[in-house]
Amino acid sequence: xxxxxxxxxxxxxxxxxxxxxxxxxxxxxxxxxxxxxxxxxxxxxxxxxxxxxxxxxxxxxxxxxxxxxxxxxxxxxxxxxxxxxxxxxxxxxxxxxxxxxxxxxxxxxxxxxxxxxxxxxxxxxxxxxxxxxxxxxxxxxxxxxxxxxxxxxxxxxxxxxxxxxxxxxxxxxxxxxxxxxxxxxxxxxxxxxxxxxxxxxx
Amino acid sequence: xxxxxxxxxxxxxxxxxxxxxxxxxxxxxxxxxxxxxxxxxxxxxxxxxxxxxxxxxxxxxxxxxxxxxxxxxxxxxxxxxxxxxxxxxxxxxxxxxxxxxxxxxxxxxxxxxxxxxxxxxxxxxxxxxxxxxxxxxxxxxxxxxxxxxxxxxxxxxxxxxxxxxxxxxxxxxxxxxxxxxxxxxxxxxxxxxxxxxxxxxxxxxxxxxxxxxxxxxxxxxxxxxxxxxxxxxxxxxxxxxxxxxxxxxxxxxxxxxxxxxxxxxxxxxxxxx
Numbered sequence: 001x002x003x004x005x006x007x008x009x010x011x012x013x014x015x016x017x018x019x020x021x022x023x024x025x026x027x028x029x030x031x032x033x034x035x036x037x038x039x040x041x042x043x044x045x046x047x048x049x050x051x052x053x054x055x056x057x058x059x060x061x062x063x064x065x066x067x068x069x070x071x072x073x074x075x076x077x078x079x080x081x082x083x084x085x086x087x088x089x090x091x092x093x094x095x096x097x098x099x100x101x102x103x104x105x106x107x108x109x110x111x112x113x114x115x116x117x118x119x120x121x122x123x124x125x126x127x128x129x130x131x132x133x134x135x136x137x138x139x140x141x142x143x144x145x146x147x148x149x150x151x152x153x154x155x156x157x158x159x160x161x162x163x164x165x166x167x168x169x170x171x172x173x174x175x176x177x178x179x180x181x182x183x184x185x186x187x188x189x190x191x192x193x194x195x196x197x198x199x200x201x202x
Numbered sequence: 203x204x205x206x207x208x209x210x211x212x213x214x215x216x217x218x219x220x221x222x223x224x225x226x227x228x229x230x231x232x233x234x235x236x237x238x239x240x241x242x243x244x245x246x247x248x249x250x251x252x253x254x255x256x257x258x259x260x261x262x263x264x265x266x267x268x269x270x271x272x273x274x275x276x277x278x279x280x281x282x283x284x285x286x287x288x289x290x291x292x293x294x295x296x297x298x299x300x301x302x303x304x305x306x307x308x309x310x311x312x313x314x315x316x317x318x319x320x321x322x323x324x325x326x327x328x329x330x331x332x333x334x335x336x337x338x339x340x341x342x343x344x345x346x347x348x349x350x351x352x353x354x355x356x357x358x359x360x361x362x363x364x365x366x367x368x369x370x371x372x373x374x375x376x377x378x379x380x381x382x383x384x385x386x387x388x389x390x391x392x393x394x395x396x397x398x399x400x401x402x403x404x405x406x407x408x409x410x411x412x413x414x415x416x417x418x419x420x421x422x423x424x425x426x427x428x429x430x431x432x433x434x435x436x437x438x439x440x441x442x443x444x445x446x447x448x449x450x451x452x453x454x455x456x457x458x459x460x461x462x463x464x465x466x467x468x469x470x471x472x473x474x475x
Binding site for chain 1: 208210212213215216217219220223224227302303304305306308462465466468471
């Protein structure tokens with residue numbers, strides 16, 4: 001919905017001041033996203049895929065940009081392999097390279113470490129932390145992995161059945177729910193142990 | 203409305219590059235593009251040669267008859283392969299689950315459509331041009347020798363092919379791969395109604411008005427006019443092109459409406475069956 005792929009049934013979404021339902025093309029070049037549920041063409045090599053997306057996003061010096069991303073994301077040895085032949089972890093890194101190809105000001109990540117082994121998942125989280133700090137990029141992360149959210153996020157929005165139930169920093173959520181980690185906060189929200197004002201009810 | 207100034211040749215080029223990479227990566231794809239038009243042309247060509255000889259037709263009449271049939275087969279291939287070149291390029295995005303990547307990129311729908319048109323032309327050049335050369339070698343029929351008439355036939359056919367491709371792509375976006383067979387089969391309705399191998403007059407009177415709504419009918423009637431009467435009926439071509447324009451606008455509107463409908467229904471992330 002934030003990228004304009006789905007229209008909201010009511011209300012509106014504005015990114016960089018533009019309504020995403022009608023004006024999305026003014027801002028899509030300043031955003032990007034990564035999701036394990038969206039693939040890149042399998043028969044194209046990693047380099048070919050990245051070159052196509054670099055051109056779609058109007059990246060100048062695409063060869064240099066691809067080389068830098070490949071270096072950063074440890075993709076150099078896979079650049080000339082078909083994307084479909086990569087493992088889940090390698091595909092995630094390629095998808096991240098695609099998501100970063102235009103140096104987005106707003107990066108949307110949908111379960112970026114889903115189905116990754118713990119080592120690769122940790123590597124991806126560390127990379128995202130560094131990227132956010134170095135590029136001052138806003139990251140909007142959707143995840144059910146509360147340890148990941150706790151590590152990466154300054155602000156947490158909790159949704160339950162499509163409704164917003166909380167919006168605070170991790171520290172504020174711990175204090176309100178009298179918990180020491182987001183996993184427990186999540187369970188409290190999911191199981192109805194906190195009410196609308198985040199008071200503990202049981 | 204399409205803002206022409208906002209259309210980017212770079213993004214169109216990116217999509218053409220993507221499809222070119224795909225074609226280059228798969229020789230069976232390229233072989234398949236030549237294979238069917240060649241088989242079709244050879245089958246009909248040899249059948250026509252046999253029938254003409256068996257009936258003892260005068261050489262000049264035989265040449266005209268052969269030209270009419272082989273010319274019709276080649277123009278039919280331009281129509282069918284033009285549409286399939288458009289639709290199959292679009293389907294590649296759905297098969298590879300890449301459609302969401304594209305729709306969430308700066309690529310505009312109009313740019314996507316132009317790239318699909320370009321690919322339709324490239325696939326035609328790869329698949330049908332060699333077959334037109336084979337027709338010269340095997341049956342002495344030179345489609346290119348029709349000159350301006352061929353150019354007129356081509357324009358009317360390819361615009362109609364794009365219209366059908368656009369409509370099919372819109373349906374695929376809205377209803378997913380369950381509608382995939384339309385990409386293969388929809389154009390075949392033109393074979394009986396577009397009067398490819400026989401004149402409109404051969405059909406029942408009640409069916410003829412339907413035939414005249416289809417731009418290909420004007421092309422195939424025009425082809426027979428050129429080969430048999432040696433006259434290019436420009437009125438037929440202009441009428442065909444006018445109907446083409448209306449159908450293309452209708453298809454573009456339908457595509458935009460189906461895309462908007464898919465956004466409202468939230469089906470763009472669930473493009474499988």
